Amino acid sequence: EAGVAQSPRYKIIEKRQSVAFWCNPISGHATLYWYQQILGQGPKLLIQFQNNGVVDDSQLPKDRFSAERLKGVDxxxxxxxxxxxxxxxxxxxxxxxxxxxxxxxxxxPGTRLTVL
Amino acid sequence: AQSVTQLDSQVPVFEEAPVELRCNYSSSVSVYLFWYVQYPNQGLQLLLKYLSGSTLVESINGFEAEFNKSQTSFHLRKPSVHISDTAEYFCAVSDPKTSYDKVIFGPGTSLSVIP
Structure with missing residues (x-):
């Protein structure tokens, strides 16, 4: 069974630029989560989807972060x-x-983002 | 809100020696407790979990953790570590009454096994 796929694995951008990350969950999994893990800290939940609906986005900085799961898969x-x-x-x-x-x-496996 | 404390940010230990990684959580009537492991450049993997029943839970690779309700602890132990156990270990908690699948992670403990 294939695991959760993410791309890219690494990304370096300058501040004020835009970036997007992609995730493909395990086939058949209805719930999808995005976490942010800052160096030296544990993962923090940003957003949780149930199929294509948002269950929890209370910790998502909505002024700059957005997420979608239009077809309930990736x-x-x-x-x-x-x-x-x-x-x-x-x-x-x-x-x-x-x-x-x-x-x-x-x-x-995660996407490591570096903002310069 | 639930929170998790891992007092030891780094734990160096010699190969074949025992190790204990400490975890305490904020008190709650009921909790689910987890230990996750993160090997270098990999995602998190569930190591073991306590949902109910026996307070002592074990993993397939020799780790064990004991749920202690009175001390609100869930320390992870292994009697003899291997080089391959070098990784970051995260203790985590969720509240089955309110949000069973909302997992709160601790800051992590970096275990370094010295040959």
């Missing part, structure tokens, strides 16, 4: 414009949805 996270403090690894994860019970999250 997803794109965009930053526009980027700031120095956005330098981080952006992790995508997915899980099955089986009602109100625990569902293991499977993580992709």
């Amino acid at each position: 997803s794109t996270l965009k930053i526009q414009p980027a700031k120095l403090e956005d330098s981080a690894v952006y992790l995508c994860a997915s899980s099955l949805f089986r009602g109100n019970s625990y569902n293991e999250q499977f993580f992709g």
